[in-house]
Amino acid sequence: MTLSISLSVNGESLNVPLEDTRTTLLDLLREHIGLTGTKKGCDRGQCGACTVLLDGKRINACLTLAASVDGTDVTTIEGLAQGDTLHPVQAAFIEHDGFQCGYCTTGQIMSAVGLLSEGDAGADPERIREGMSGNICRCAAYPGITAAVLDAERRQSESEGTSV
Amino acid sequence: MNRFDYIRPGSVAEAVAAASEPGAAYLAGGTNLLDLMKIGVAAPDKVIDITRLPGLDRIDWLEDASVRIGAMVRNAELARNTAFSAAFPAISEALLSGASPQLRNAATVGGNLMQETRCAYFQDPLSRCNRRAPGSGCDALEGHNRSHAVLGWTPSCIATHPSDFCVPLAALGAIVEIEGPDGSREIDLAALHELPGSESAGGIALKHGEMITALRLPAEATSFAGHSRYLKLRERTSFAFALVSAAAMLSMEQGTITEARIALGAVAARPWHATDAETFLKGKKAEAEVFAEAAGIALKEASPSGDNAFKITLATRVLTRALTLAAKGTPDRVPALPASVFMSSEGATANA
Amino acid sequence: MPDTLQTPAGHVRLGSNSGQPMTRRDGIAKVTGTATYAADNRPDRLAHAVFASAGIARGRVVSLNVEAAKSHPEVIEVITPDNRPALHLDPDGKSHPFSWRIEALQDNTVRYAGQPIALVVAETLEAATEGARLLAPEYDTDPARIGFENGEAYDPPAVGIGGNPSFSKGDFDTGFSNSEHRIGASVDTPAQYHNAMEPHAIVAEWSGDHLTIDTPNQAIHLARGAFAGYFGIPPENVTLRSPFIGGGFGSKAILVGPQILAIMAARMVDRPVKLVLRRDQMFGPVQHRGATRQKLRIGTDGNGLIKALEHEATASTSSFDDFIEGAGNASLNMYASPAIVARHSAVRVDTGTPGPMRAPGEASGSAALEIAIDKAAEAVGMDPLEFRLRNYAETDPASGKPFSAKSLRECYELAAQKFGWSDRPLAPGQMRDENGMLVGWGMGSALFPAPMFAAQARATLRRDGTALVETSGADMGQGAWTALAQIAADGVGLPVDRIEFMSGTTDQPDAGVAGGSGHTASAGGALFEAGSNAVQKLADLATADPESPLFGAGNTGVEAREGRLFRADDESRSESYADILERAGLERIDAMGSGGRDPANTEARAMFSHGAVFAEVKIDPDLFQIRVSRLIGAFAAGRIINPHLAKSQLTGGMIWGIGFALHEEGIHDLRSGRPLNADLAGYHVPVNADAPHVEALLVDEDDPYVNALGIKGVGEIGITGSVGAIANAVWHATGKRISSYPIHIDALLS
Ligand SMILES: Cc1cc2nc3c(=O)[nH]c(=O)nc-3n(C[C@H](O)[C@H](O)[C@H](O)COP(=O)(O)OP(=O)(O)OC[C@H]3O[C@@H](n4cnc5c(N)ncnc54)[C@H](O)[C@@H]3O)c2cc1C
Ligand code: SF4
Ligand code: FES
Numbered sequence A: 001m002t003l004s005i006s007l008s009v010n011g012e013s014l015n016v017p018l019e020d021t022r023t024t025l026l027d028l029l030r031e032h033i034g035l036t037g038t039k040k041g042c043d044r045g046q047c048g049a050c051t052v053l054l055d056g057k058r059i060n061a062c063l064t065l066a067a068s069v070d071g072t073d074v075t076t077i078e079g080l081a082q083g084d085t086l087h088p089v090q091a092a093f094i095e096h097d098g099f100q101c102g103y104c105t106t107g108q109i110m111s112a113v114g115l116l117s118e119g120d121a122g123a124d125p126e127r128i129r130e131g132m133s134g135n136i137c138r139c140a141a142y143p144g145i146t147a148a149v150l151d152a153e154r155r156q157s158e159s160e161g162t163s164v
Numbered sequence B: 001m002n003r004f005d006y007i008r009p010g011s012v013a014e015a016v017a018a019a020s021e022p023g024a025a026y027l028a029g030g031t032n033l034l035d036l037m038k039i040g041v042a043a044p045d046k047v048i049d050i051t052r053l054p055g056l057d058r059i060d061w062l063e064d065a066s067v068r069i070g071a072m073v074r075n076a077e078l079a080r081n082t083a084f085s086a087a088f089p090a091i092s093e094a095l096l097s098g099a100s101p102q103l104r105n106a107a108t109v110g111g112n113l114m115q116e117t118r119c120a121y122f123q124d125p126l127s128r129c130n131r132r133a134p135g136s137g138c139d140a141l142e143g144h145n146r147s148h149a150v151l152g153w154t155p156s157c158i159a160t161h162p163s164d165f166c167v168p169l170a171a172l173g174a175i176v177e178i179e180g181p182d183g184s185r186e187i188d189l190a191a192l193h194e195l196p197g198s199e200s201a202g203g204i205a206l207k208h209g210e211m212i213t214a215l216r217l218p219a220e221a222t223s224f225a226g227h228s229r230y231l232k233l234r235e236r237t238s239f240a241f242a243l244v245s246a247a248a249m250l251s252m253e254q255g256t257i258t259e260a261r262i263a264l265g266a267v268a269a270r271p272w273h274a275t276d277a278e279t280f281l282k283g284k285k286a287e288a289e290v291f292a293e294a295a296g297i298a299l300k301e302a303s304p305s306g307d308n309a310f311k312i313t314l315a316t317r318v319l320t321r322a323l324t325l326a327a328k329g330t331p332d333r334v335p336a337l338p339a340s341v342f343m344s345s346e347g348a349t350a351n352a
Numbered sequence C: 001m002p003d004t005l006q007t008p009a010g011h012v013r014l015g016s017n018s019g020q021p022m023t024r025r026d027g028i029a030k031v032t033g034t035a036t037y038a039a040d041n042r043p044d045r046l047a048h049a050v051f052a053s054a055g056i057a058r059g060r061v062v063s064l065n066v067e068a069a070k071s072h073p074e075v076i077e078v079i080t081p082d083n084r085p086a087l088h089l090d091p092d093g094k095s096h097p098f099s100w101r102i103e104a105l106q107d108n109t110v111r112y113a114g115q116p117i118a119l120v121v122a123e124t125l126e127a128a129t130e131g132a133r134l135l136a137p138e139y140d141t142d143p144a145r146i147g148f149e150n151g152e153a154y155d156p157p158a159v160g161i162g163g164n165p166s167f168s169k170g171d172f173d174t175g176f177s178n179s180e181h182r183i184g185a186s187v188d189t190p191a192q193y194h195n196a197m198e199p200h201a202i203v204a205e206w207s208g209d210h211l212t213i214d215t216p217n218q219a220i221h222l223a224r225g226a227f228a229g230y231f232g233i234p235p236e237n238v239t240l241r242s243p244f245i246g247g248g249f250g251s252k253a254i255l256v257g258p259q260i261l262a263i264m265a266a267r268m269v270d271r272p273v274k275l276v277l278r279r280d281q282m283f284g285p286v287q288h289r290g291a292t293r294q295k296l297r298i299g300t301d302g303n304g305l306i307k308a309l310e311h312e313a314t315a316s317t318s319s320f321d322d323f324i325e326g327a328g329n330a331s332l333n334m335y336a337s338p339a340i341v342a343r344h345s346a347v348r349v350d351t352g353t354p355g356p357m358r359a360p361g362e363a364s365g366s367a368a369l370e371i372a373i374d375k376a377a378e379a380v381g382m383d384p385l386e387f388r389l390r391n392y393a394e395t396d397p398a399s400g401k402p403f404s405a406k407s408l409r410e411c412y413e414l415a416a417q418k419f420g421w422s423d424r425p426l427a428p429g430q431m432r433d434e435n436g437m438l439v440g441w442g443m444g445s446a447l448f449p450a451p452m453f454a455a456q457a458r459a460t461l462r463r464d465g466t467a468l469v470e471t472s473g474a475d476m477g478q479g480a481w482t483a484l485a486q487i488a489a490d491g492v493g494l495p496v497d498r499i500e501f502m503s504g505t506t507d508q509p510d511a512g513v514a515g516g517s518g519h520t521a522s523a524g525g526a527l528f529e530a531g532s533n534a535v536q537k538l539a540d541l542a543t544a545d546p547e548s549p550l551f552g553a554g555n556t557g558v559e560a561r562e563g564r565l566f567r568a569d570d571e572s573r574s575e576s577y578a579d580i581l582e583r584a585g586l587e588r589i590d591a592m593g594s595g596g597r598d599p600a601n602t603e604a605r606a607m608f609s610h611g612a613v614f615a616e617v618k619i620d621p622d623l624f625q626i627r628v629s630r631l632i633g634a635f636a637a638g639r640i641i642n643p644h645l646a647k648s649q650l651t652g653g654m655i656w657g658i659g660f661a662l663h664e665e666g667i668h669d670l671r672s673g674r675p676l677n678a679d680l681a682g683y684h685v686p687v688n689a690d691a692p693h694v695e696a697l698l699v700d701e702d703d704p705y706v707n708a709l710g711i712k713g714v715g716e717i718g719i720t721g722s723v724g725a726i727a728n729a730v731w732h733a734t735g736k737r738i739s740s741y742p743i744h745i746d747a748l749l750s
């Protein structure tokens, strides 16, 4: 069965022919569109390496059929920085050493962006840890990840505070 | 994964028609179906994407004060819905203790009810499994079965239902609305998951092509909001299935229990609604010995299906604790670690 | 380990770059998703390969439905033992101590569940995956042998890689029977799987007789030679690129069968081929930590002095190759005792062959030793820290040699103080938190050897005032790119932002193995020496040039700093590198360097990193779910090049210790031999919520003997000490000594 889907990826509208209905959003991004920043760690929703935002919400791209994202808006790690300016979460990950090998990192960052927009965790480190627990880091950069998300949260709420 | 056709119907009727064909399966969030397809346990040749069916993504408060939740409402959305979590705090807590934030954003209400057991032998197509391949046997029976059922099992199948969400739902008497090739019907959630019999392995009580369209909670279910807890014991602080869990909901008047709703999770092939214990609690004082006795009643029929007698002890204690917590009152906000024994964030410091 | 460089005791003065807490050089690439891991490569005409995994643990494949696979749309080729091309080397041979017997479809034998038994190549990943499933193998099955009871026992000739399987000093029997207090401890550890987040992956492409491979690798030049050997081509014909490694932990140091299969396939279909292991395939052909069964006995006198220490370990290995977790040897270098015995035996089971996994031997051994030590302290009625101090080894207990440096006492003190250890009640079960949780405090000592590997590097000073430094090192998250660039910058006397650091491919000089926590020391030594040598050449030019302000200074009379050479006796006379090169009409000047250690020091000293870890656990008093609420460690590991990254390595190791203590366990069905939890939902590793407070403190240590730079490793030591500390904290909370890891709820409930 051949389908054609249109979706927006990082703000760019794409029309993608889909020769194989089995293709997941993760493989679509990595193997077809060439956006390899999103990683595959388990392919079964168990690690979070493939986290992207689908219509603004964090999901596991490995358990999402490409066919089903027709008409949606996908944000991947490649769409986060504005030119050379890193997204505050990205910058915080560097500053707080929120990664080691870097393999889980893009998923962690997308998950953190999702977490911050959900707004449930606030500046509570325990809620951040819980909210980031869908992203496994085998290097166990967790202390840095938690610190980075806290810091990004603080910066975000400060800048929101000033804009009020 | 085998090749399949992908179909996105425009209406429930179309969906039911498409799904009634042999080899068709509904696709909701996909977090269970796709997973099973990847490991070769499910192999539909038609996948019917129902996530965009109109009207199934709503939470409606009905005139009789009951609430109707569309089958396509996402787990996270339901848990965060302010009115819903105020009325059913234990359900929100259960939802938020399940899977991961990413999975909860994708998983739907209907899909969560329909999810398959996590029995390792069920997930391994090379193992004998009555539930997956009726009549083939059950490799769990003499195998690694530490986390298997202690209630309602037979040698045909000793698997448990893994859902957290379903546990408080079962206790509160949720009703499942179904559309199918033969029209609409509704059943109690308790009847959705069939226990194994002497021959059959049990499973989901839907006919091929039937679709869950909504879930209803009766009006009286909101009367427990002040004393509602879900407690989930697991072997990792987060992102783990329950070893055992319990939902406890009480309505109380001056320290006396007027009504109780109790269910256990991960102990049987269905969320285990402990009606005898509920009856026992009615009119009793909310105190430790009473809770322990109630828990004993709930587990009265329990027996190990293998190397898992400890789960009976644990389930008794988890239920006792859940009742104790419920009696103390629902916290203002879902704890930082939902449904965890470590729900207080005090003592854990930031590592910044 | 080969030692290459002769340097006197007392190490070199490093410049201003080393010691700085710089953020990672590869940070931007990693947070923006532009860092390229092997599976991210997509050369033109790429084909995808997936191997079929054996569904039995022992026997023979008797049929494969090749027809069904081949007729699946988009499938290009199916490779089985019947049509696989010949290899130049026997996959069952062992060409050097660092090679494992591998499965490359040599025949139809099945030696473990998950073994590759065929390979399907297709236009798409989806088709290759389904093609592999359609092969529907049929088997002639022999009973699986899984577990210590069912495997075949034997005496291993070596443990780890070339390690001694037995050790004895003094008279254990007499010492033990004369001891006032005698304790025994039995501790089992299960099979554990590396599970780096990046599954093993390879993209292989042939061009005539030249092979280009993208694959994560911890020992690039060694691998190049091995790959070349299997395919009968000269090593220079192999280009291997491994710029980023998504975690290795030992599993990516050694060549594995699936890599050979992909290269074979690329040749057969004459196209580039990508093979990425599925997560379940990470539980078979890519090594694991073998299970151990350990027994310890300790005898002490009435004052708590250890008189006899015995550590016996049985470890599991595969039916066809040997890698024995050298757990017993963890007792050789930690605590002083007049009599020490360590002994290993092995059991062959039907699993893949184990291999080095983060702190191989040390982690499992320490996990048991620290429990036994705690029991001994309890028997004497002594505080566990005091007991460890009482038995502090001033010289290496096994060899009697002095330590090159040992600052364990300082580690104990610093971490204990930060933790608040002095408030600890001696007896178990005394503490509760405000929510009624049982609280327990435990500790463990950490130890890890400081190996070095042969390593080479090149430094090139360029006329534009920058330098290019090159070594084939691997950054799998240790921060090698950052720390090595810092060292290299000091070697060439330039600020680190003027260094171009090239690493991660066979185009660079051999950096040796990124393993054994010895990479920074080995490759760093080579880089520093290459830099110094290049600067030396430059100094030779300048001091011999009458037009240079440095003329006549003599080589020893100049110092390199910030891209300039200064006369040592007159700071006002200096010249920039650029000017020296320009006048000499040179674009660049380069030099090689090698890393290593003075063999005389190796002979004379025992060399280890040390540490102390303190754990607080909270345990539900009825339900027994456990959480490590605080884990605080202090470590002394020679000179720390980058404290920021070193702490991350250490906390990463400590959290690995949480997983070892509470989560990790590979479970096999005893009948089929198939793994039952070959995924990340069933095989638990810690998640963020499992590590609420993990803290690593650094103790300054000057080690003049370990190598010229005074560097020891921090990558693995964090696990040691941590596991035992957690188990001891569990005892302190509950009064229950555990006898197997991971610590399950039911073990505490009973
Ligand atoms: C790693 C991991 C961890 C998890 N941990 C937990 C946990 O801790 N607790 C927990 O409760 N759950 C857990 N889950 C399970 C998760 O909650 C379910 O996968 C999810 O709820 C399924 O919902 P879905 O919408 O994605 O269903 P799908 O995957 O789309 O569907 C599941 C099944 O239901 C059928 N179906 C879907 N919708 C309907 C409908 N409306 N009518 C009829 N049939 C339908 C499908 O055909 C399919 O058979 C976990 C899952 C994963 C992958
Ligand atoms: S317990 Fe049930 S699901 Fe598991 S193998 Fe037996 S029959 Fe299958
Ligand atoms: S790759 Fe999607 S969750 Fe692991």
Ligand code: FES
Residues within 6 Å of the ligand: A098, A099, A100, A101, A102, A103, A104, A105, A136, A137, A138, A139, A140, A141, C197, C246, C247, C477
């Ligand atoms: S940084 Fe290596 S897995 Fe997270």
